[in-house]
Amino acid sequence: MKKFFSAFLLIVYSTAGAWAQEQVTKIKENAFKAGEQITYKLRYGFLSAAETVIKVEDSPLKFDGHSALHINAQAKTVGTFNFLFNVKNEYHSYIDPVTLLPYYYSETRKEAKYRHSDKVTFDHSKNIITADKGQFPFTGDVFDFLSCYYYARNIDITGLKIGEVLTLRYFLEDGIHALTITYLGKEQVKCGLGTFNCLKFSPTIIPGRIFKKNSKLYLWITDDKNRIPIxxxxxxxxxxxxxxLTQASGLKYPLNPVKK
Known part of the structure; x- marks a missing residue:
C-alpha cells in the first residue's frame, strides 16, 4: 500500500497522454497558459484520501538558451489517511512552450517509510535521456508523465473513433514505459465543479496487490478547448x-458546465 496513491495518480496523469502519438496532430494554439492551477481530490469510497494540485508558470530557467514553462504537481494524503500511510510527493517538469516536449523532470516521493527521488534530462537532439540510474536512448517523442499530460490536451482528436486503442510512451525511474488506452465515446459526467460533456477513456491496468483481475479504470476529459480530466x-x-476535479483557475478558456 505504500505506493498506492502515487501509482493511481501516475496512471491518471499518464492516461491523459495517450493521445501523444505520431498518428495524431498537435493543434497550433495551446489549450492552457501560465497561471493555470487545478486541484483534484482522491476518494476511497466516501472518504477523502488525498489531494493533488498542479500549477503551470513561466520559468526563469532557460535550457540551451530556450525559455520554458514550469509544471509543478504536489500530491499528499489528507485526514485519517495521514495516520494510516502518509504520502507527500512532489513533481516538476520543464517543457518547451511551443513543442511541449520536456527539457527536465524531477520527483521527490515520500510514501510512509518509502523514499524515492530522481532527476531526468531529455536531450531531444541526441535522443538520450539521462537519469539517476543512467542513460537511456530513445526515438520519437518521449515524455515524463506531467509533460505528457499537458501535451495530450493539445492534440487534435477530431478523427478519434470509438474502440480505437492508442499507446503512449513516457520515462519513469529506470526506462521508457508504454500504456495502452481505449476511447469509449462521449458522456456527461458530474464532478466537484458541475456536470460536463466529456470524452471517456479506459486504460489498461495490470492486476496485482491493488487492482482486481477484471478491474477497469475509466477517465473522463472535458470535450471542450480546455481538455481537462475531471x-x-x-x-x-x-x-x-x-x-x-474540485478547483480550476487561470484557465485559458472558461469552463463550460452543462446548464440544467
Whole structure:
C-alpha cells in the first residue's frame, strides 16, 4: 500500500497522454497558459484520501538558451489517511512552450517509510535521456508523465473513433514505459465543479496487490478547448478509488458546465 496513491495518480496523469502519438496532430494554439492551477481530490469510497494540485508558470530557467514553462504537481494524503500511510510527493517538469516536449523532470516521493527521488534530462537532439540510474536512448517523442499530460490536451482528436486503442510512451525511474488506452465515446459526467460533456477513456491496468483481475479504470476529459480530466474511477481489491476535479483557475478558456 505504500505506493498506492502515487501509482493511481501516475496512471491518471499518464492516461491523459495517450493521445501523444505520431498518428495524431498537435493543434497550433495551446489549450492552457501560465497561471493555470487545478486541484483534484482522491476518494476511497466516501472518504477523502488525498489531494493533488498542479500549477503551470513561466520559468526563469532557460535550457540551451530556450525559455520554458514550469509544471509543478504536489500530491499528499489528507485526514485519517495521514495516520494510516502518509504520502507527500512532489513533481516538476520543464517543457518547451511551443513543442511541449520536456527539457527536465524531477520527483521527490515520500510514501510512509518509502523514499524515492530522481532527476531526468531529455536531450531531444541526441535522443538520450539521462537519469539517476543512467542513460537511456530513445526515438520519437518521449515524455515524463506531467509533460505528457499537458501535451495530450493539445492534440487534435477530431478523427478519434470509438474502440480505437492508442499507446503512449513516457520515462519513469529506470526506462521508457508504454500504456495502452481505449476511447469509449462521449458522456456527461458530474464532478466537484458541475456536470460536463466529456470524452471517456479506459486504460489498461495490470492486476496485482491493488487492482482486481477484471478491474477497469475509466477517465473522463472535458470535450471542450480546455481538455481537462475531471474524473477517474477504478475498482480495487477492496472498494474503489475516485479522482475528482474540485478547483480550476487561470484557465485559458472558461469552463463550460452543462446548464440544467
Amino acid at each position: 474524473k477517474a474511477n477504478v475498482e480495487i481489491i477492496v472498494g474503489s478509488l475516485t479522482m475528482d
